[in-house]
Amino acid sequence: MSSTLQSSARLRRLRLINPRSRLSTIAMPEIIRKMTFSRKAVFMPLNLAICAAVAPDGWNVEIVDENVTNVPHQPDATGVDAVGIGAMTTQARRAYELADAYRQLGVKVILGGIHPSALPQEAALHADIVCKGDAEATLPRALADLAAGTEKAIYDWQDNPDAPIATPRKDLLNASDYLVFNPIQTTRGCPHGCAFCTTPAIFGRKFRRRAISDIVEEIRSAKANFNSRLFIFSDDDLAGSHRWARELCEAIRPLGIRWAGQCDILISDSEPLLAAMRDSGCIGLILGLESPKADALAWAGKRYVRAEEYLTRIAKIQSYGISLWGSFIFGFDTDDWRDCMKAVRFAQRAQLCMSCYPILTPYPGTALFEQYRREDRLLTTDWDQYNGATVVFQPKRMTSEHLRHAQMAAFHEFYSLRSALQRLKAWPFKRNSWLANLAIYRGMKYYYDKRRRPLPRFADFTVSDADARIAASLGDPTPTPHRQVAWAPLTETIKQ
Ligand code: B12
Numbered sequence: 001m002s003s004t005l006q007s008s009a010r011l012r013r014l015r016l017i018n019p020r021s022r023l024s025t026i027a028m029p030e031i032i033r034k035m036t037f038s039r040k041a042v043f044m045p046l047n048l049a050i051c052a053a054v055a056p057d058g059w060n061v062e063i064v065d066e067n068v069t070n071v072p073h074q075p076d077a078t079g080v081d082a083v084g085i086g087a088m089t090t091q092a093r094r095a096y097e098l099a100d101a102y103r104q105l106g107v108k109v110i111l112g113g114i115h116p117s118a119l120p121q122e123a124a125l126h127a128d129i130v131c132k133g134d135a136e137a138t139l140p141r142a143l144a145d146l147a148a149g150t151e152k153a154i155y156d157w158q159d160n161p162d163a164p165i166a167t168p169r170k171d172l173l174n175a176s177d178y179l180v181f182n183p184i185q186t187t188r189g190c191p192h193g194c195a196f197c198t199t200p201a202i203f204g205r206k207f208r209r210r211a212i213s214d215i216v217e218e219i220r221s222a223k224a225n226f227n228s229r230l231f232i233f234s235d236d237d238l239a240g241s242h243r244w245a246r247e248l249c250e251a252i253r254p255l256g257i258r259w260a261g262q263c264d265i266l267i268s269d270s271e272p273l274l275a276a277m278r279d280s281g282c283i284g285l286i287l288g289l290e291s292p293k294a295d296a297l298a299w300a301g302k303r304y305v306r307a308e309e310y311l312t313r314i315a316k317i318q319s320y321g322i323s324l325w326g327s328f329i330f331g332f333d334t335d336d337w338r339d340c341m342k343a344v345r346f347a348q349r350a351q352l353c354m355s356c357y358p359i360l361t362p363y364p365g366t367a368l369f370e371q372y373r374r375e376d377r378l379l380t381t382d383w384d385q386y387n388g389a390t391v392v393f394q395p396k397r398m399t400s401e402h403l404r405h406a407q408m409a410a411f412h413e414f415y416s417l418r419s420a421l422q423r424l425k426a427w428p429f430k431r432n433s434w435l436a437n438l439a440i441y442r443g444m445k446y447y448y449d450k451r452r453r454p455l456p457r458f459a460d461f462t463v464s465d466a467d468a469r470i471a472a473s474l475g476d477p478t479p480t481p482h483r484q485v486a487w488a489p490l491t492e493t494i495k496q
């Protein structure tokens, strides 16, 4: 135990760190700044604001967000008794670097968040304590034990599964650094069990709801503090329970806010819920659609909905004046580049205001990760690459290059001006959707023009020198070999 912790009953100091992460930082300054109205990062790190909120009395907490500073955080033991670091998979490598550095300085390190929860044994190589799952259920005990010198190596949220979802301490962060400076989480877990998804794997299929009065209070205080009427609910599935979601909407309706969030497409089953969403100020929803093809959904374990129903369900939700953002995934074993193109055409036909096309990523902890490991198809365990923009597994029906090119062609064609006009129409003028579409298109064009590369198109797959055309667009001088990186040395630590 460190001498600082042992020495006295004085106020103890906890430093919480959000490690640098390529996609949410200023790594591509011009593009990100263009797209985020000069904010430094996309989302406020809600996870650490919650950790701060549940620290027991006697702990003084500060938050360091590496994503909003120009220089990386320099570990320093002065004035710190313990460090808590949170990590999604793309942040794991940097999280471990920081953890190792702090331990060398003699500071106790606690690792938590999605990645350490999925691979606690791996995280334990870099930490004194690993917290699996919700901070609410683990951190208070871990900090109390740390102070008493009785800490354990692993704390598991399943030992305290009913700990209520806390109200984050956003006062410890600088709101003006973030595009989304005011995210609100209302639920945890997801009742569905898609094979590629971390959420049920880490937070369980038991859908947990926050006290509605706490949510209302958080919105009220944010409205007063930030003078903001627009809110983002950062849940995986805000409407995992229709009855509860309706109660929530009715409770926030008098607040006169506008909000956007994420949920599953089954909300189209409930007209009263759709009406309550509209009346409470819902302007847009992200739907995880993954694919418009039945075989792909079956392969991905998305069993709660039929692809054939997508268009009618989408139209029903849109008829309530709610704009939809579709999230698709490219690279399922059922798919080749033509299926990727069909997904884009579907998104256009469905008149989605926005959409995204991440590459399938087998996140640790998921059934998909286990499947690819069994089949020896993982190309790397460099967690930095697990970002949805890199092919980290051997695809079945296309090459890695074709998959990456399909992804970029999808973004280009979906956000092209012609496509935007066809989907968004000129009237009624949807200002926010137009601004977002134009920003993404401008960002892409800028990126390719600056590198003097041709903008990617699905037609590239059909020309006689397709591979050369694709290589020029991707900027790869030569196609990558079949297996780029050997199965990394982490194998043993991953076998928990
Ligand atoms: C908002 C959001 C984003 C935002 C911002 C993310 C951010 N935090 O900076 C944006 C849009 C930028 C984003 C991007 C991406 N995201 Co995202 N995102 C989310 C979403 C919907 C909410 C995040 C959030 O605010 N959660 C609320 C907080 C409170 O939850 P939490 O982080 O889990 O924290 C709790 C516990 O984990 C724990 N905890 C967390 N940290 C710590 C630290 C300590 C010390 C302790 C003790 C405990 C602890 O306690 C917290 C409170 O209970 C989540 C879904 C989800 N369930 O979280 C997906 C999610 C985190 N994203 C995911 C993914 C895959 C991505 C992308 C790779 C997608 C893509 N292809 O582009 C990118 C990667 C971005 C990057 N930086 O590299 C996955 C992560 C999978 C994984 N294994 O890492 C999730 C889980 C979605 C999913 N269902 O799979 N994302």
Ligand code: SF4
Residues within 6 Å of the ligand: 190, 191, 192, 193, 194, 197, 198, 199, 200, 236, 237, 264, 288
């Ligand atoms: S519905 Fe969405 S959040 Fe739920 S398991 Fe499937 S992908 Fe994950």
